[in-house]
Amino acid sequence: MTTEDVLQLTDAHGVRTLTLNRPKAYNSLTVELKERLLDALTQAAGDDAVRAIVLTGAGKAFCAGQDLKEHIGLLEAGDSAPLRTVAEHYNPIIRAIVDAPKPVIAAVNGPAAGAGAAFAYAADLRIAAASANFMMAFANVGLGPDSGASWTLQRLIGYGRALELMLLARTVDSTEALRIGLVSEVVADEDLPGRAHELAARLAAGPTAAFSKIKGTLSAAAQSTLEDALAAEDAAQSALGATADHTEAVRAFVEKRKPDFTGR
Incomplete structure (x- = not known):
């Protein structure tokens, strides 16, 4: 400390x-x-x-x-x-x-x-x-x-x-x-x-890259139209789908184990 x-x-x-x-x-x-x-x-x-x-x-x-x-x-x-x-x-x-x-x-x-x-x-x-x-x-x-x-x-x-x-x-x-x-x-x-x-x-210990996008999309949606919110969700999912955390989570699900997230 x-x-x-x-x-x-x-x-x-x-x-x-x-x-x-x-x-x-x-x-x-x-x-x-x-x-x-x-x-x-x-x-x-x-x-x-x-x-x-x-x-x-x-x-x-x-x-x-x-x-x-x-x-x-x-x-x-x-x-x-x-x-x-x-x-x-x-x-x-x-x-x-x-x-x-x-x-x-x-x-x-x-x-x-x-x-x-x-x-x-x-x-x-x-x-x-x-x-x-x-x-x-x-x-x-x-x-x-x-x-x-x-x-x-x-x-x-x-x-x-x-x-x-x-x-x-x-x-x-x-x-x-x-x-x-x-x-x-x-x-x-x-x-x-x-x-x-x-x-x-x-x-x-979780998928912090996803947490960041969750925060951002909810904050934006609080001030936007449905169409804008849908577009923001699409952009976030496209970005997160390319992360190592997403690949690791899917692989862990298939392998029936706990995922090891790195925030990338």
Whole structure:
């Protein structure tokens, strides 16, 4: 494990775990942490040895969103950095999560609010600890959503529920999150790290080239016509049909054995 101060990186079994590491501040997002996270996501996406990514938090919280102490301090000092952070940090982080050519799992170990919750919404899969909860807190500080939450949240739980959570800034506990489809699984707090790694390792051993195309075609289809979606599927299948992973999977099926995927 290498420790990058506010961000911890751990590699095991093809899985890179990125741990937000400001537990005393509920892993709230300073400029430094946002920049480290963006760099780490970009590096993981381009590293062939990394076949799945887990994003989680240290301590009792996943991420409380923007560090408002730093935010107000910069505003009162006349620094324009807070006004640029959406374009410079949050938008690129969301793009890095959504566009990663490998699965991204959010292991939500505690409260997730604002941009922190939005990071989880942008992930491909979300597993929550029993103590986890989600809150769209933007209205409480006189702001609208950022970090892609206006796009991701309604696709997970529907427009009506998403609007309610945005307007009321209501906390959603893990039980409700599972019921409305915000997360796919809830486990005991102490079981979350192991379960997240187990799932990520399973994906890391899978056909990651196919996973990348699956992510891309679903994302495109969410904004396209049926004809465009059919064309995108055709292009993806043509490309994947020529991969070593596809040949290996078919051969393994015929030979009645487990395939050995390489991501190529």
